[in-house]
Amino acid sequence: MDDSRTDRALGCLLGLAVGDALGAAVEFLPPGSFRPVTGMRGGGAHGLAPGQWTDDTSMALALADSILEVGWDLGDQARRYVQWWRTGRYSVTGECFDIGNTTAAALARFETDGDARVSGLEASTAAGNGSIMRLAPVAIATMSRYPDDVETVIDRCVESSLPTHRSPQATSACAVLGVMLSALLGGEDEELVLDPSWSVWEAVRARMALHPEVDEVISGSHSRRAPPDIVGSGYVVRSLEAALWALGAHSDFEGAVLAAVNLGDDADTTGAVCGQLAGARQGASAIPDEWLAGLAAGDSIAATARSLAETRL
Numbered sequence: 001m002d003d004s005r006t007d008r009a010l011g012c013l014l015g016l017a018v019g020d021a022l023g024a025a026v027e028f029l030p031p032g033s034f035r036p037v038t039g040m041r042g043g044g045a046h047g048l049a050p051g052q053w054t055d056d057t058s059m060a061l062a063l064a065d066s067i068l069e070v071g072w073d074l075g076d077q078a079r080r081y082v083q084w085w086r087t088g089r090y091s092v093t094g095e096c097f098d099i100g101n102t103t104a105a106a107l108a109r110f111e112t113d114g115d116a117r118v119s120g121l122e123a124s125t126a127a128g129n130g131s132i133m134r135l136a137p138v139a140i141a142t143m144s145r146y147p148d149d150v151e152t153v154i155d156r157c158v159e160s161s162l163p164t165h166r167s168p169q170a171t172s173a174c175a176v177l178g179v180m181l182s183a184l185l186g187g188e189d190e191e192l193v194l195d196p197s198w199s200v201w202e203a204v205r206a207r208m209a210l211h212p213e214v215d216e217v218i219s220g221s222h223s224r225r226a227p228p229d230i231v232g233s234g235y236v237v238r239s240l241e242a243a244l245w246a247l248g249a250h251s252d253f254e255g256a257v258l259a260a261v262n263l264g265d266d267a268d269t270t271g272a273v274c275g276q277l278a279g280a281r282q283g284a285s286a287i288p289d290e291w292l293a294g295l296a297a298g299d300s301i302a303a304t305a306r307s308l309a310e311t312r313l
Contacts, residue, residue, distance in 0.1 A: 028265065
């Protein structure tokens with residue numbers, strides 16, 4: 001694999017963790033109610049140290065371990081999420097201190113019936129952003145399939161959502177984000193990937209019925225709107241839209257991710273989703289050195305990304 005492709009794979013997973021850690025300090029705070037985030041800082045709702053991250057990165061690492069150790073197995077993925085929830089495995093602090101209600105309920109159902117394909121709820125009331133926040137490992141492991149086998153990229157990304165989020169909004173968002181990440185990881189230009197007329201969107205629509213609100217996002221709502229209409233919401237549609245807005249508004253990793261987290265509210269996840277995109281766009285080499293140096297378990301996350309880059313799902 002060429003060095004630039006590896007750098008982008010590293011950027012995608014490290015970008016997720018960096019965005020998560022930057023946003024953790026202002027998670028749950030309304031926009032404009034806090035001192036703008038300009039770098040790693042501690043505190044926040046969970047009292048984390050600078051560079052520590054939340055459930056977004058924990059679940060991404062659980063998903064990555066599953067892919068690397070057993071291949072593609074939704075049951076194994078769900079079991080690792082349960083381990084994180086119940087025992088603190090994959091947590092930066094050794095305990096699960098942050099889990100969404102939708103995710104917890106889905107994992108409890110999995111513990112009861114053992115079927116990861118249906119443990120997530122299909123209801124629109126359960127359309128949180130918990131499956132797009134952890135998507136990077138799937139995109140990295142399937143990036144060699146772009147552009148010749150976009151269908152497999154879509155299928156894997158959609159399936160990765162099912163253990164916790166089966167709503168059409170969540171599965172559609174995973175399909176869309178996964179294809180965008182795979183394309184950026186493959187070296188496609190950002191302007192193409194953000195273009196509503198990108199030919200790949202027809203392949204996505206042919207593979208699955210996109211939820212209308214997600215279709216609106218890829219049709220350009222992220223570029224037509226601006227804050228306060230762009231929000232750092234936990235609703236998966238608005239979360240995806242906010243990340244794409246920040247990406248399109250800033251050509252550098254730092255500017256994009258800071259714009260995302262400074263939307264406040266679900267800031268860690270908006271940062272994590274934007275960080276995946278910005279990292280895939282420009283690579284780990286574009287992430288500020290001081291952010292990488294201050295990232296908790298950064299070397300281990302980088303090693304995981306390198307292994308994923310050598311994997312083909």
